[in-house]
Amino acid sequence: MIKQNxxxxxxxxxxxxxxxxFVIVPCLYLSGVLSIGDINMLGRFMTFAILAVGLDxxxxxxxxLSLCQFTFFCLGAYAMGMHLAHHGGPEGIIDANGWKIPAxxxxxxxxxxxxxxxxxxxxxxxKPFWNLPVxxxxxxxxxxxxxxxxxxxxxxxxxxxxxxAILTQAIAVACWLVFxxxxxxxxxxxxxxxxxxxxxxxxxxxxxxxxxTNDWKASNTGNGEIDLNQDGSVxxxxxxxxxxxxxxxxxxxxxxxYLITVFCxxxxxxxxxxxxxxxxGRILVAIRDDESTLSFFGxxxxxxKIFAFCVAAVLAGLAGLLYVPQMKIVTPSxxxxxxxxxxxxxxxxxxxxxxxxAILGALSVNLLYNYLTSEHDYGFFSWSPDYWPIFLGIMFVxxxxxxxxxxxxxxxxxxxxxxxxxxxxxxxxx
Amino acid sequence: MSVTxxxxxxxxxVYQDFKPSQVxxxxxxxxxxxxxxxxxxxxxxxxxxxxxxxxxxxxxxxxIIGPNGAGKTTFCDLxxxxxxxxxxKVYFDGRDISSLDESEISLLGIGRKFQTPTVxxxxxxxxxxxxxxxxxxxxxxxxxxxxxxxxxxxxLEILEKxxxxxxxxxxxxxxxxxxxxxxxxxxxxxxxxxxxxxxxxAAGLTDKExxxxxxxxxxxxxxxxxxxxxHDMDFVRRLDSMVTVLxxxxxxxEGTLEEMEQNEExxxxxxxx
Numbered sequence: 095m096i097k098q099n100x101x102x103x104x105x106x107x108x109x110x111x112x113x114x115x116f117v118i119v120p121c122l123y124l125s126g127v128l129s130i131g132d133i134n135m136l137g138r139f140m141t142f143a144i145l146a147v148g149l150d151x152x153x154x155x156x157x158x159l160s161l162c163q164f165t166f167f168c169l170g171a172y173a174m175g176m177h178l179a180h181h182g183g184p185e186g187i188i189d190a191n192g193w194k195i196p197a198x199x200x201x202x203x204x205x206x207x208x209x210x211x212x213x214x215x216x217x218x219x220x221k222p223f224w225n226l227p228v229x230x231x232x233x234x235x236x237x238x239x240x241x242x243x244x245x246x247x248x249x250x251x252x253x254x255x256x257x258x259a260i261l262t263q264a265i266a267v268a269c270w271l272v273f274x275x276x277x278x279x280x281x282x283x284x285x286x287x288x289x290x291x292x293x294x295x296x297x298x299x300x301x302x303x304x305x306x307t308n309d310w311k312a313s314n315t316g317n318g319e320i321d322l323n324q325d326g327s328v329x330x331x332x333x334x335x336x337x338x339x340x341x342x343x344x345x346x347x348x349x350x351x352y353l354i355t356v357f358c359x360x361x362x363x364x365x366x367x368x369x370x371x372x373x374x375g376r377i378l379v380a381i382r383d384d385e386s387t388l389s390f391f392g393x394x395x396x397x398x399k400i401f402a403f404c405v406a407a408v409l410a411g412l413a414g415l416l417y418v419p420q421m422k423i424v425t426p427s428x429x430x431x432x433x434x435x436x437x438x439x440x441x442x443x444x445x446x447x448x449x450x451x452a453i454l455g456a457l458s459v460n461l462l463y464n465y466l467t468s469e470h471d472y473g474f475f476s477w478s479p480d481y482w483p484i485f486l487g488i489m490f491v492x493x494x495x496x497x498x499x500x501x502x503x504x505x506x507x508x509x510x511x512x513x514x515x516x517x518x519x520x521x522x523x524x
Numbered sequence: 525m526s527v528t529x530x531x532x533x534x535x536x537x538v539y540q541d542f543k544p545s546q547v548x549x550x551x552x553x554x555x556x557x558x559x560x561x562x563x564x565x566x567x568x569x570x571x572x573x574x575x576x577x578x579x580x581x582x583x584x585x586x587x588i589i590g591p592n593g594a595g596k597t598t599f600c601d602l603x604x605x606x607x608x609x610x611x612x613k614v615y616f617d618g619r620d621i622s623s624l625d626e627s628e629i630s631l632l633g634i635g636r637k638f639q640t641p642t643v644x645x646x647x648x649x650x651x652x653x654x655x656x657x658x659x660x661x662x663x664x665x666x667x668x669x670x671x672x673x674x675x676x677x678x679x680l681e682i683l684e685k686x687x688x689x690x691x692x693x694x695x696x697x698x699x700x701x702x703x704x705x706x707x708x709x710x711x712x713x714x715x716x717x718x719x720x721x722x723x724x725x726a727a728g729l730t731d732k733e734x735x736x737x738x739x740x741x742x743x744x745x746x747x748x749x750x751x752x753x754x755h756d757m758d759f760v761r762r763l764d765s766m767v768t769v770l771x772x773x774x775x776x777x778e779g780t781l782e783e784m785e786q787n788e789e790x791x792x793x794x795x796x797x
Contacts, residue, residue: 372666372667372668372670373654373666373670373671374663374666376651376654376655379644380644380647380655383644383645383646383647384642384644386626387642387644388655389625389626389627389630390604390635390636390638390642391627391630391711391715392627392630392631392658392715393655393661394625394661398663
């Protein structure tokens with residue numbers, strides 16, 4: 095078998111990172127070194143790493159610079175946001191169809207002229223998101239479909255390079271404007287919030303609160319008092335008191351969400367590595383090198399570009415799904431154009447064209463961001479959060495100038511030196 | 525072509541009777557693998573190519589020569605689908621291919637090597653040929669299947685033949701110009717096309733490499749139809765085959781190289797006298 099000289103990241107490094115993510119970090123938490131807030135923050139940053147892995151597949155391997163990755167992220171995030179809003183809290187108002195209006199929607203509900211609060215209805219497109227599996231599937235499929243439609247028209251008409259980047263940036267801005275509007279019934283600039291619980295049994299086994307409530311009522315009549323909130327009627331409000339699932343603010347749930355995120359991050363990484371190391375990965379790289387020549391080889395480059403774009407969009411959607419229960423809010427500010435540009439910065443800093451580099455970049459830039467956007471007094475110099483954009487800019491320039499392959503280059507060099515040293519030792523011992 | 529009349533018979537007379545729009549399919553496709561009819565293309569009003577009819581026979585090794593700007597590469601572009609003709613049609617293997625795109629034409633069996641060797645720099649020599657293998661153009665197969673032992677052997681065999689075996693795991697960007705030319709030709713061969721369009725295979729090669737390339741093409745010509753575009757007269761002489769001379773987008777003359785060298789008009793076009 096011929097050795098393919100592609101970017102093969104070492105197995106040892108991967109095992110080490112697995113141990114770090116799954117064992118060491120949780121142990122640090124259990125032993126009290128890290129607070130649950132830190133775990134929660136790491137979990138959120140890892141969702142960004144999933145986003146970065148997707149962009150790296152797209153930009154690093156296929157050479158397509160997409161500036162709307164956070165838009166796909168938000169499609170997943172809003173899916174999960176709507177789901178959590180459905181199940182948020184035991185208070186609220188039941189609409190004419192028997193659905194509890196999510197609190198975040200109720201406060202900014204866009205009434206028509208003459209309507210009053212009694213006329214508010216849960217919009218139809220919110221309804222599929224009552225069910226958790228459906229939410230997850232939709233949160234992955236919607237970004238994929240959007241990416242497919244976009245890619246189909248754009249790549250087929252051979253829009254390339256800078257033009258594609260500008261186009262995606264415009265799409266990001268357009269989506270942001272749409273999601274900011276109150277009358278699309280996605281809570282406008284307030285965003286989706288007031289999340290309370292995740293994974294009550296009803297979110298798995300029922301598709302709407304009416305049947306969920308009825309089922310619960312049917313199985314509990316005769317068990318004494320079921321008007322739990324004692325408002326005189328048995329409805330979804332009582333049901334949501336009974337079926338509480340897991341509280342999002344409990345530290346066990348946050349730890350579990352962190353672990354699920356780590357698992358998904360490794361999954362995304364392995365998926366992308368598998369794609370990159372397959373023969374299709376060679377085609378993707380060939381598209382980056384010379385797309386027009388590839389079509390003379392009998393390939394249709396746009397098919398492969400659409401494929402990569404969809405994979406990146408699905409990973410972004412996955413990241414969004416995981417982000418929301420940990421952040422407990424999702425607002426259109428996540429869709430702002432500058433956010434998607436930041437993803438590019440993470441990947442560039444970490445190492446474009448190296449999946450491990452993308453993860454490294456996303457985590458290191460965000461951890462730095464977290465540290466440097468609070469005040470620090472070093473005695474001779476006090477750091478203000480206002481310096482962060484300047485710092486980020488300088489860091490970006492320095493990395494591009496001195497480490498064109500990104501921070502991962504440092505890691506690679508270190509590993510190579512270690513390897514050659516151990517080789518020498520082997521030679522000596524033999 | 526009023527100028528040529530009297531001095532030289534119309535070089536395209538042999539093709540007149542085979543125009544696909546006027547005769548039965550069998551009568552042209554049994555003789556010609558490639559046929560162009562009324563082919564012309566203009567860029568901003570400038571007619572780059574204008575050829576009433578032209579064909580390449582099955583199994584033929586044809587050389588197209590001509591001065592710079594004669595339309596040789598544009599002709600290749602038209603045949604391989606890179607450029608759409610302004611008027612006229614291109615027929616290949618018994619069907620009209622004028623409306624197909626590059627990849628579809630390539631799948632039908634027209635392989636092309638460009639003037640500058642186009643290889644994928646970030647892939648190894650081996651991987652370059654891996655992508656050129658025929659029959660693996662869908663995403664599903666590429667995602668799930670590895671190359672078979674047989675395909676691997678094919679690649680290694682051809683690498684051995686062109687002397688790139690030791691460079692098989694090197695990135696293509698580290699190859700020399702000559703090696704890149706050979707890699708591009710290898711990629712063309714391994715894709716098993718019915719018709720090879722080889723654009724300036726000898727450009728930038730040393731004399732020895734040029735000779736080797738010519739020998740390789742002669743060997744290939746035994747079981748392929750080949751159209752070679754070339755500048756280098758020694759190279760063309762070595763190929764020893766029918767020559768078509770293009771000038772200002774038109775076919776000026778056709779015949780053996782000796783005939784061409786005795787043709788005043790051809791020499792005039794070439795040397796600019």
